[in-house]
Amino acid sequence: MSFASLNLISPLLRALEAAGHENPTPVQASAIPAMLAGRDVMASAQTGTGKTAAFLLPTLQRLEERPAQAGRGPRALVLTPTRELATQVKEAAELYGKELRHLRIGAIVGGVPYPAQQKLLQRPLDILVATPGRFLDHMERGRIDFARLEVVILDEADRMLDMGFLADVERIMAAMPATRQTVMFSATFEGSIATLAAKLLKNPERIRVAATEANNAKIAQQVHYVSDVAQKKAMLLALLKEGPVGQAIVFTGTKHGADRLATAIGHSGHSAAALHGDMRQGARNRTLAQFRAGAVRVLVATDVAARGIDVAAISHVFNYDLPRSVEDYVHRIGRTGRAGQSGSAISFATRDERPALKRIERFTGQQIPALAVAGFPLIEAPADNERRAPAGRGRPPRFGERAGAGRPRSGQGADSRFARRPAGGDRQGRGRA
Numbered sequence: 001m002s003f004a005s006l007n008l009i010s011p012l013l014r015a016l017e018a019a020g021h022e023n024p025t026p027v028q029a030s031a032i033p034a035m036l037a038g039r040d041v042m043a044s045a046q047t048g049t050g051k052t053a054a055f056l057l058p059t060l061q062r063l064e065e066r067p068a069q070a071g072r073g074p075r076a077l078v079l080t081p082t083r084e085l086a087t088q089v090k091e092a093a094e095l096y097g098k099e100l101r102h103l104r105i106g107a108i109v110g111g112v113p114y115p116a117q118q119k120l121l122q123r124p125l126d127i128l129v130a131t132p133g134r135f136l137d138h139m140e141r142g143r144i145d146f147a148r149l150e151v152v153i154l155d156e157a158d159r160m161l162d163m164g165f166l167a168d169v170e171r172i173m174a175a176m177p178a179t180r181q182t183v184m185f186s187a188t189f190e191g192s193i194a195t196l197a198a199k200l201l202k203n204p205e206r207i208r209v210a211a212t213e214a215n216n217a218k219i220a221q222q223v224h225y226v227s228d229v230a231q232k233k234a235m236l237l238a239l240l241k242e243g244p245v246g247q248a249i250v251f252t253g254t255k256h257g258a259d260r261l262a263t264a265i266g267h268s269g270h271s272a273a274a275l276h277g278d279m280r281q282g283a284r285n286r287t288l289a290q291f292r293a294g295a296v297r298v299l300v301a302t303d304v305a306a307r308g309i310d311v312a313a314i315s316h317v318f319n320y321d322l323p324r325s326v327e328d329y330v331h332r333i334g335r336t337g338r339a340g341q342s343g344s345a346i347s348f349a350t351r352d353e354r355p356a357l358k359r360i361e362r363f364t365g366q367q368i369p370a371l372a373v374a375g376f377p378l379i380e381a382p383a384d385n386e387r388r389a390p391a392g393r394g395r396p397p398r399f400g401e402r403a404g405a406g407r408p409r410s411g412q413g414a415d416s417r418f419a420r421r422p423a424g425g426d427r428q429g430r431g432r433a
């Protein structure tokens with residue numbers, strides 16, 4: 001299937017060609033015709049599936065038609081959970097809309113001064129990308145004119161609810177014209193998301209995309225069991241030093257932990273920076289720009305701050321601390337393996353984190369192979385709440401030898417660059433599945 005067969009207009013086809021997108025992804029193939037037909041859409045598709053273009057392309061096409069009404073205020077509103085995602089959606093709209101004339105795109109996010117945003121809202125806008133808190137703030141001061149509003153898109157709606165934005169989203173949506181087209185993208189449509197969707201969407205086209213980042217064959221997942229947190233740090237530094245790591249994101253569970261670890265990585269000679277929600281927006285933007293430019297090699301981040309980062313040079317994602325939710329695991333590992341590149345997702349797990357790892361394996365339907373790291377004793381997957389002693393036979397196992405979390409499914413194996421198997425097979429060190 002081609003983009004042309006989806007009846008997209010030629011300025012969009014030219015922009016897609018320039019972006020190097022040859023064929024629509026499954027979510028694009030389903031969502032674009034439905035949205036072009038004016039239908040409401042609820043799509044369960046995660047980042048990495050091409051969801052952003054899936055809702056932007058038909059929206060841009062709709063905006064090519066003259067507005068029914070003159071005046072100010074946005075014609076399309078995209079709500080995103082985080083500032084970073086808002087920035088990325090805005091950049092994607094600029095990319096796909098670059099052949100369209102007079103397209104005005106703006107963003108309204110928290111953490112930046114108000115005056116420029118007030119000015120933006122006084123002008124006619126085609127697409128406004130916003131985070132709920134700041135948007136509501138402007139809305140309640142009467143600064144947003146909804147008279148021209150035609151399309152509302154809730155991107156990563158589950159995440160918005162996780163972050164406590166349900167009441168804000170409901171208040172925003174209650175102010176929108178009833179004639180609008182409403183589109184919701186979410187990783188899941190369970191629980192409160194289903195209730196919200198039922199309230200907001202009219203006879204929606206339902207789209208489910210099976211391919212998620214957890215099933216992205218280009219992302220090789222592996223886990224290293226560690227005895228304690230100190231060993232995590234030592235292993236991470238060893239991998240950064242010895243392994244074929246290009247640019248990397250290291251995820252920590254706390255903001256404080258991100259700061260401390262970034263400093264430690266910096267001290268060991270790698271350019272590293274922290275990225276988390278306690279930083280001012282200006283500092284976050286600068287850090288991200290440095291990371292994009294390659295001046296920072298290792299970004300140490302918390303989940304919310306790093307969500308949506310799209311940098312093709314990220315070869316590795318490290319889960320220094322395992323995430324609290326399984327969805328976060330999927331979002332984290334999807335920061336690598338982008339734009340057709342392959343990537344590695346490496347988790348460190350203490351004994352206490354084994355249950356979290358099991359939940360991730362159940363959620364993604366995959367066993368994550370456990371590997372050893374050269375210079376460290378192999379710790380096998382603890383079973384039945386018991387950590388097994390390091391493998392005792394022969395020499396200590398090396399980088400890439402298996403420690404017993406089962407065989408990877410095809411395409412899901414350990415990154416061959418990390419998992420060099422010594423001549424003579426991999427029997428040594430293989431434990432129970």
Ligand code: AMP
Pocket residue numbers: 020021022023024025028046047048049050051052053310338339
């Ligand atoms: P998203 O799921 O929107 O976060 O997009 C993930 C990545 O896929 C982005 O880097 C897009 O530029 C890229 N992408 C989106 N659509 C396509 C396509 N049809 N072909 C190739 N790459 C795409």
